[in-house]
Amino acid sequence: MRFAYLAALLVSLAGVAVVDARWRLVLWRDARRGAVALGVGLAAFLLWDGVCIAAGVFVRGDGRWSTGVEVAPHLPLEEPVFLLFLCYLALVLWTAARRVERAVRARAAEPARDAAPARDAGGAR
Template sequence: MPGLYLLFLVLSAAGIAALDLRFRLVMPVRPGRAWAAIALGTAFFVLWDLVGIATGVFVRGESPLLLGIDLAPHLPVEEPVFLAFLCYLALVLHAAAGRVRRPRREDAA
């Protein structure tokens, strides 16, 4: 079923966003910095992918779950979406881990 992978990426990102908003981890606290980190991280990894594609390290495998739309040879449209999701997930996990390690101010007093 074409597009299923993209759908699952979007649903996964929505789940992470729900957790982020519920626990006020990243976007509610500093949305500008969060968007900048996601954009810069995604751009870095897309460039990394392009270098890997150019050197023959990365190739696109065939899958019926992909839409079949390529942004560049061997770079499916789902790849930047996955990379943005990965960057967002890393930010949320980092913020959550920091919160777990840090005692709350009212608990510390």
């Protein structure tokens, strides 16, 4: 049970990667830019965690689902994995939403084919 939460995070991360690969949204579209975006997001969240840990706001609790492994004092191994998952999921969802929005706008901009009057076989209206 100790590694159940970490395993669930890794399976979820893999699922997001499959969606990304299928529709080429983030890392499969531009690996360098995607990795930079993920790295910046992860660094920002880890910095936030560090500040909150130093202020005594975040403390590591003992849970039966936790590995018990700490990357730093009061920073369990699962936390960076969760934050990576969170950043990756957000990027994939954002990119997918923008792609859907562009497709909807492109479809709305197309001339309406059904609006033209029907022609009979002789070409008259």
